[in-house]
Amino acid sequence: MGRTVVELFYDVISPYSWLAFEALCRYRHIWNIDLRFRPAFLGGIMQQTGNKPPAMLPKRGEYLLKDMKRMAKYYQVPLRMSADAFQHIMGTSSLTAMRFITAVDMTNPQYLEPLSREFWMQFWSQHEDISQPENLLTVARQAGLPAELSQKALEMISSATVKDRLKETTAEALKYGAFGMPAVVAHYDGEPHLFFGSDRLELLGNFIGEKWLGPVPSPKL
Numbered sequence: 723m724g725r726t727v728v729e730l731f732y733d734v735i736s737p738y739s740w741l742a743f744e745a746l747c748r749y750r751h752i753w754n755i756d757l758r759f760r761p762a763f764l765g766g767i768m769q770q771t772g773n774k775p776p777a778m779l780p781k782r783g784e785y786l787l788k789d790m791k792r793m794a795k796y797y798q799v800p801l802r803m804s805a806d807a808f809q810h811i812m813g814t815s816s817l818t819a820m821r822f823i824t825a826v827d828m829t830n831p832q833y834l835e836p837l838s839r840e841f842w843m844q845f846w847s848q849h850e851d852i853s854q855p856e857n858l859l860t861v862a863r864q865a866g867l868p869a870e871l872s873q874k875a876l877e878m879i880s881s882a883t884v885k886d887r888l889k890e891t892t893a894e895a896l897k898y899g900a901f902g903m904p905a906v907v908a909h910y911d912g913e914p915h916l917f918f919g920s921d922r923l924e925l926l927g928n929f930i931g932e933k934w935l936g937p938v939p940s941p942k943l
Contacts, residue, residue: 725756726930731895731905733764734823734841734852735816737790741797741920742904743838745937749923752939753932759834761823762892764816764903771901775811793920797937801846814845818879819852819861824888825875826867833867840865855879 730746732739743759750757767773776782787803794801819841827834840861844850851857855876862872878884898907899916906917910930917926924934 725754727909728755729758729760729907731760731762731900733816733903734819736764736903737801737846738920739904740801740842741793741799744799745797745923748939760891761820761827762895763820763888766892767896767900770896773901804849814853821879821884821888822858822875825878825884828887830871837865
């Protein structure tokens with residue numbers, strides 16, 4: 723039986739996407755899956771679907787601050803929620819960062835995983851600004867990208883090629899039914915199946931015939 727293709731559509735401004743990203747990275751050598759990272763633009767998905775950020779409902783925002791702290795501990799991801807986390811999100815656009823990530827994916831995809839992880843680290847663990855071009859190079863350096871590759875990616879973010887690729891990936895997520903992120907799409911029995919959120923990975927595993935061993939499975943299994 724072939725490996726199940728599992729696509730993860732994500733945006734680094736989404737903290738729940740980080741949780742799903744790390745958990746799926748742990749499971750890709752345990753489950754019989756072909757994990758594919760699909761950087762997309764959350765802002766575009768929200769706009770196209772009429773969705774609203776959770777923090778726009780104050781009580782939900784209060785709950786999410788607590789929920790994220792619990793989830794970060796459970797998933798063992800160094801995500802740190804500050805009291806002004808939602809102001810931090812609302813005041814930041816991830817478009818430039820996601821174009822930069824897309825440019826690297828198009829030119830040097832072997833760096834996509836560490837680069838994406840470093841963006842989450844900088845934004846959600848260190849609370850750094852990831853919207854300014856000069857900061858992109860800092861993130862790339864921390865992720866281990868050679869300076870010349872980072873500079874090339876930076877120059878590409880304003881190109882039609884990169885902009886179109888990000889739009890196409892975002893449109894693909896919408897086609898699968900995404901209304902937020904993370905959007906996990908399992909291609910099983912000849913059809914795509916959408917699972918929304920980092921807390922549906924147990925259901926994903928059950929659906930594709932794999933066993934869920936918790937968010938931090940033993941590497942020996």
